[in-house]
Amino acid sequence: MRDPRVAITFTAFGSCLVLAGLSAAADLTNGAAPAAKPVTFAKDVAPILQARCQECHRAGSMAPMSLVTYEETRPWAKAIRQRVIARQMPPWHIDPTVGVQKFKNDMSLTDEQIKTIVQWVDSGAPMGDPKDLPAPRKWAGENEWQAAAELGPPDLVIKSEPYTMEAHHQDVWWRPTSDIPLTEPRWVRAVEMRPGSLSGRRITHHAVAYLMQDDAESATPGGGDPELNRRGLLMEWAIGKSYDLYHPNTGKLLVPGAQISWDIHIHAVGEAIRDHVELGVWLYPKGQEPKYRTYLTALQAIKQRYMDIPPNSIVESQNFTVLKQAAMLENFQPHMHLRGKAMAVEAILPDGTSQMVSYVGKFNFNWMTNYIYADDAAPVFPKGTMVRVTAWYDNTRGNPNNPDPDQWVGFGDRTVDEMGHAWMNVTYMSDDDYKAWAATHKNQLANADDRPIRINR
Numbered sequence: 001m002r003d004p005r006v007a008i009t010f011t012a013f014g015s016c017l018v019l020a021g022l023s024a025a026a027d028l029t030n031g032a033a034p035a036a037k038p039v040t041f042a043k044d045v046a047p048i049l050q051a052r053c054q055e056c057h058r059a060g061s062m063a064p065m066s067l068v069t070y071e072e073t074r075p076w077a078k079a080i081r082q083r084v085i086a087r088q089m090p091p092w093h094i095d096p097t098v099g100v101q102k103f104k105n106d107m108s109l110t111d112e113q114i115k116t117i118v119q120w121v122d123s124g125a126p127m128g129d130p131k132d133l134p135a136p137r138k139w140a141g142e143n144e145w146q147a148a149a150e151l152g153p154p155d156l157v158i159k160s161e162p163y164t165m166e167a168h169h170q171d172v173w174w175r176p177t178s179d180i181p182l183t184e185p186r187w188v189r190a191v192e193m194r195p196g197s198l199s200g201r202r203i204t205h206h207a208v209a210y211l212m213q214d215d216a217e218s219a220t221p222g223g224g225d226p227e228l229n230r231r232g233l234l235m236e237w238a239i240g241k242s243y244d245l246y247h248p249n250t251g252k253l254l255v256p257g258a259q260i261s262w263d264i265h266i267h268a269v270g271e272a273i274r275d276h277v278e279l280g281v282w283l284y285p286k287g288q289e290p291k292y293r294t295y296l297t298a299l300q301a302i303k304q305r306y307m308d309i310p311p312n313s314i315v316e317s318q319n320f321t322v323l324k325q326a327a328m329l330e331n332f333q334p335h336m337h338l339r340g341k342a343m344a345v346e347a348i349l350p351d352g353t354s355q356m357v358s359y360v361g362k363f364n365f366n367w368m369t370n371y372i373y374a375d376d377a378a379p380v381f382p383k384g385t386m387v388r389v390t391a392w393y394d395n396t397r398g399n400p401n402n403p404d405p406d407q408w409v410g411f412g413d414r415t416v417d418e419m420g421h422a423w424m425n426v427t428y429m430s431d432d433d434y435k436a437w438a439a440t441h442k443n444q445l446a447n448a449d450d451r452p453i454r455i456n457r
């Protein structure tokens with residue numbers, strides 16, 4: 001059987017991306033001479049946990065244990081070391097060495113922070129001087145709308161039907177539908193999603209709100225799978241995520257009759273909890289129409305729903321979408337199911353050059369992370385650019401999420417079937433707008449990751 005790591009070699013880099021990640025981790029653990037000053041929990045580690053972990057790892061939040069006090073953290077030192085070196089925690093799995101590098105919602109650790117944690121664990125995980133401890137971080141006690149500070153209360157709040165998760169139960173994907181109460185078309189400026197209660201945060205792993213509406217105009221100019229695009233993604237929520245505020249003069253259109261189709265991943269926590277998920281929607285004032293419309297588009301890695309993943313195999317699938325107008329890509333959310341392993345998005349420009357846009361090398365089905373490009377880093381491509389999406393699937397025992405490597409897997413909705421697309425908010429613009437953008441973003445164009453990329457089969 002082929003080594004899965006070899007299956008995703010990008011030969012032009014001269015090394016495999018996955019292996020490059022491992023050797024970077026090795027640099028972080030070896031090499032450096034022991035630090036002159038001891039690394040302590042109080043002085044060095046607690047501030048990192050506050051900034052990057054406690055949102056989820058504290059009492060009443062979603063993670064299995066609290067990482068607030070020294071006593072709570074100390075027993076997990078070895079597991080923490082292992083998870084941060086592998087870049088599995090925090091759950092930010094995009095490759096930091098290729099493609100777009102700046103994000104609005106980056107929760108990853110810097111190499112320096114990883115080094116600090118590793119040195120702390122390797123030197124016996126000492127407490128240090130309690131006087132060095134930072135003041136405990138304050139968390140909003142209430143389940144408040146975070147965008148309200150900037151935008152005021154939401155114009156619409158749409159709730160899912162409630163669900164009761166038993167104390168002990170398998171994971172559930174709860175998929176009710178809710179109406180959006182609108183009598184005329186309105187433009188959306190921002191959306192925020194949250195579980196209905198604090199206890200609901202403990203059982204809600206993540207939630208997705210698909211927008212279902214019959215809107216001829218919303219037939220995406222960029223193509224993609226029409227079936228999936230009908231079900232445009234409005235918002236995705238996982239703990240740590242706050243709200244989506246679109247670029248100035250950019251929005252999404254809601255038409256009367258629109259519905260939300262929820263996909264809520266719930267897990268049991270040893271106590272029965274009943275809760276729902278709700279979506280706050282902030283609208284542009286009546287009559288105000290933003291210049292740009294953004295379309296959540298499923299850019300396919302699969303051709304015509306054809307998938308053939310034999311038992312005990314690693315499979316690659318690839319597909320192309322041509323941008324029929326110049327467009328900005330605003331974010332990247334890879335979507336695969338249990339066998340999903342990695343996904344790459346590249347752009348092949350009309351002049352023949354190519355650019356790596358994003359690569360997630362450690363896709364994990366439990367974490368549907370959405371990587372939102374920073375305003376000054378979101379790539380813009382001219383009309384005629386081909387977007388190539390490549391997905392890799394691991395149907396071997398080496399994939400810890402694989403329920404049964406001896407099964408054949410085909411295309412389908414169930415999590416035991418497969419899919420493969422990059423959800424991207426695509427904002428189309430005129431050729432003149434593109435020229436104006438290119439003239440004012442020479443730096444960004446010059447820094448684009450244009451190393452020619454060839455994917456090895």
Ligand code: HEC
Pocket residue numbers: 048049052053054055056057062063064076079080083084089090091107109238239240366
């Ligand atoms: C977005 C929420 C979130 C953030 C941020 C986060 N974690 Fe986690 N973490 C989880 C959840 C949920 C789990 C359990 C499921 C899993 O393993 O994916 C977990 C699991 C873990 C585990 C494994 C526990 C076990 O049972 O073995 C470790 C260790 C860990 N996290 C450490 C960290 C550290 C250290 C940070 C910060 C540098 C961090 N996490 C940031 C949500 C988070």
